Structure formats: structure tokens, C-alpha cells
Amino acid sequence: MHEFSLIRSMLDIVEDYAAKHGFEHVNAIRLSFGRLSCIEPKSLEFGFKIQSEGTKAEGATLEFDIHPVVVYCLDCEKEFHADHWCDACPTCKGENVMLNGGMEELKIVSLDVI
């Protein structure tokens, strides 16, 4: 459901940049977010296809840079990456861990425009 608000904000940003940079059409939008930030690329793509109709971003491809889940083990004093939330260190199996990354907010990194 939150995709609707996110896509509306993305399209507003595209319009702002089109006014500033004078481009006519967007071919691709590069986005970044953390794996745990509740963004589902497929839902975003589906909503974007519909909501972008008639805008400068109609038909644009969405590209995703997804930051991994970063967990720090306080016992091994090492960081490890995962593709989902985990509450134990894969090396020592200990649960003395801290979440250090993967919650990054949805950002527009760049626009490929003509």
C-alpha cells in the first residue's frame, strides 16, 4: 500500500528535476534502499507502471541498488552480510549481535534522461 505514496513522491521529484534540467523523458530511474526497509521491487514496478502513465517517466525502467543486511557480532568483533534478518552470528552461532545496516530509506540515486 505504501507504494502509492512512494511512487507519487518519486514522480514529483522527477517533475522537479525535469523543470530544473529541461529533459523530456526518463529512460531509467536508479533507486537505492536497504533490504529491511519494507520495499518490494515487484510491487513498486507494478504500481509505477500504472502511476507513471502520462508523465515524463512513463515506461521508465526501475533499477535497484539493494543494501544488504549488515550484522555485527560483538563476540567475533566482525561484521557479516545477509540477505534477510538474522539474530545469530554465522561463524560462532552466538546471539550477541547488533544490526548495523539494511534499513536505508528509499532514495533516488540518478535518472537516465533524454
Next chain:
Amino acid sequence: MKVSVIKNVLDANDRLAADNKALFDDKKVYVINLMSSPGAGKTTLVERTIVALQDQYKIGVIEGDIQDTCDADRVARLGIPVVQINTGGACHIDGNMVREALPTFDLAALDLLIVENVGNLVCPAEFKIGENEKVMILSTPEGSDKPAKYPLMFREAAVMIINKMDLMPYVDFNLEKAKKDALTINPKLKIFEVSCKTSGGLTGWIEWLSAQITTYKKS
């Protein structure tokens, strides 16, 4: 041609939230954004908090629901100014919805504004509204796996209230696991174990909130 942007998609909402915050700071209104799953006990916590603090502070409430006004009616019965926001399908309250609700209140006369968000563990965590703190409720029948399943909510919240502790004998809730996972995600999280039904454990929450308001008023 490539145009570099590097902008939070919710930047426009963040700016509206910052405007709200500036207004609250000017009038010294302490604001909490209360979030949880549907049925975790948000409105009951709001009622208990009002009863405990209404002699000490002037309180206002914004109720967010997809439709209906039953939560606002419950709060209004306590003699508290309340505005119901019907999001009309949206799964969260955003900065603009709060801004539009504000003219109903005499902000200069308020000490505490409680914003009860739409029941949802996902989207409300993303949208700032200008709050001082996000407070979330996890109720024991929901299960202790919720921090692991919805980490963003637990990361964003300053306080986790574990509600329905009176149901512990009847539900399969691993209290230690829920607390440990939540603290792994957010080591600064303040945790209160309460039952809004029996009022058990609520003193800790009320004292914490009262201290927060006092500190804020002096700042």
C-alpha cells in the same frame, strides 16, 4: 544523459514533518506517534494515558483510521479535544494529514499531542509526522517473532510497550526472545511490559512520558 539526484523519495514528507515539528517546538507541544498492529491496544493505551495525565497536562489526540470514528468517540468521552483523520484507504498517516488536522487544536494550550496511527506494522514507520518520539505497541497474542519480521518499526521506535501481559499464561509469547530481538535491532529501545486492561505496569510508561514532557518544556 545521466542526472545525479541522491534524494530521499520521502523528502517532501520529511520537509512537511519538519515544518510541523517547528510549529510544535514553538508552542512547546510534546508529540508522540503511536503505532502498532490493528488490535494491539493503541486506543486503550491512549485512554489510560489520558486518565493518568489529564490533571497534569493539557492533552490533544489525533486518531488515524481508514474509516469510522469509533476511536475518536472513545477519546472524546474523556473530554479531550480529538480529531479523526480518515485516511480513506491509505495505510499510514503522513506529515500533510497531521498538518491539515492542526487548525482544530489550540496548540498554545496543549502540552501533549498523541497521534494514534493506522494499525499497521509496516508503512507508518516510514512516514515522519513531526513527532518527538515514535512509540510502538506489541501485544502478546501477536507473537514474539514480530521484531524479526518487521524490523523497521522496531528500529524507528524509541519505546516498545509490550501490552496484554495479563494474557501471558494463555498465549505462546516468548518475552525474552521478543525483547532480545527488538534490542538487537535497536539497542536504545525503552521497553515497558504492561496490561492496559488491568493497568498493570502502566506506571513506568506514565512516569517516562511525564518526564519526557517536563524535560521538553524546559528545553
